[in-house]
Each structure stands twice: as C-alpha cells, then as structure tokens.
Amino acid sequence: MNDTDNQVLLRGRVADAAEPRTLPSGDELVSFRLIVERSAAAKRRSRQLVDTFDCSAWTSRLRTKALKLKPGDRIEVEGELRRLFSSRSGGVSSRVYVDLGSLTRLPEPPVASTA
Template sequence: MDRNEVLLVGRLSAAVEERSLPSGDTMTKWRLLVRRRTYRRGGTVTDSIPCVSFSQEVADVLRGLNPRDAMEVTGAFRCRVFGPASGKIWAYEVEAATVKAIDALPEAEPSEPPPPSAPRPAAALAKAGGPEASPSQGEEAGPRQGGSPGAWPSLRRTEPRSAAALAKAS
C-alpha cells in the first residue's frame, strides 16, 4: 500500500507569505530549515524545504511564529504543476496538514565520521571476489559476470594520434 507521509522538525526560515488564489482559497507558503547530521569536518548542512498549506488553521499558527522559531510540520510530499501550457512550472513541496510550534530544537548531535577503510591491493580484491582486475594494455574489458553485453563502456586503451593519422583514418 502506498503512503505519502512527511514529518519535519526545524526552524522557520523567514516571514510567511500568503497569496490569494483565483479559486478564492488562500495559499500559505514558507520554508523550513532542517539540519542534517553533523557533516564530516564539523560543519552542519541545512536543507531549506519549501512548504505550503491551504488550511486556515495552519495559517493561523504560522502567523504567530517569527523567523528562526522551532516548529513541527506534518503533511505529504507534493508536486504541483501550474502555468500556461507553453511553460508549465513544476513545484515540489511539502503540503502541510498540521503545524505545531515547539519550545526549542535539541542541539545537533555530534557524530564522528566512520574511519576510512585501508586500501586493499587489486590482487586481494580479485581473490575476495571483488571487482575484476583492469584489462592489460590493448585489451578490451567485457561486461561483469552476470551482466549484459555493453554494461560497461569500453576500456580499450588508445594511443594519442597525430593530425596526419587522424586524417588518414577518416
């Protein structure tokens, strides 16, 4: 069974924008800043996620929030298509069903990157059933075992050619 459920916890990025639609409905738009786990070198990556709602209750909650306020959003991931036939616009966003202000977000969890694995010689990989050894000079690599022909591009090694050799070949 298909499910389209979204739960986001983050901070309001800027003031909320309200727009009246030709149908008479009001569309409320905002962006939610959501931190990812701590990035490799101690930095933090943040996603700015576009959100929209057509609910008056959600709009009322959002009007009471200021930029950088913490909030929880539940809803569904949507793709809206609008505009003239000659220039359709595709918008991917979270359509919020509920919005709830929360006191504060926990600090980012420190996470250590996994230690890099030690390099292994190609002979050890071949014995362990790893990737095939690269072809020797002048050979062409075939597809992997169980793969279809043409699964890998040709790895044939070619020597640089002079302009005269190129003209002669064509």
C-alpha cells in the same frame, strides 16, 4: 500504514516570515520555508549542511498558526508532499512542497550553563 503512504514529519527552523496568498481560484494559503539540518551521515556525503522545504497551510487553523511564526522559530510539521507543475516561457517547471496537516511550535532547547 500501507506501502503507498505519503506522509512526512520534519523538524527545523522557520527561514522567513510566512506569506499569505489568494489564488486565482479564490483559495487562500499561507506559505513559508522550513530549514532542516541534514543528518551526520548526509553531512559526510555532501558539503551542504541543511535543506529547505516550502510548506503551505491551506486550512484556516493552519494559516492562522503559520502567520504567527517568526524567522528562527523551531517547529515540527507533518503533511504530505505535493508536486506543482507550471508553464513558463522556458518550458514546464515543477516544485515539491509540504502540504501541511499539522504545525507545532517547539520549545527552545535549554542554554548550556558555562559555570
């Protein structure tokens, strides 16, 4: 690892159904939102309990995996952060998303017994 690596690892829940898209260039991608709980320290500083991250799958393998996800599924993603700029009538806007390198469905945690 060097001092300019752009790698993220996130674990959370799928917010909504993944959406396939074809760009004007002909490139295909599948996008979805990931909900990640904030750490205990972050929760003490803010009322916000979670963050949501846009994730994009570009390879055929990752697009296929993403399309099988259901809202609420627990997953782990690894990838790189990307920033997109777009021009709109009100000016230039930008957003950051996770460009997926891997996507893994996680098992549900065991339910605690009440006996």
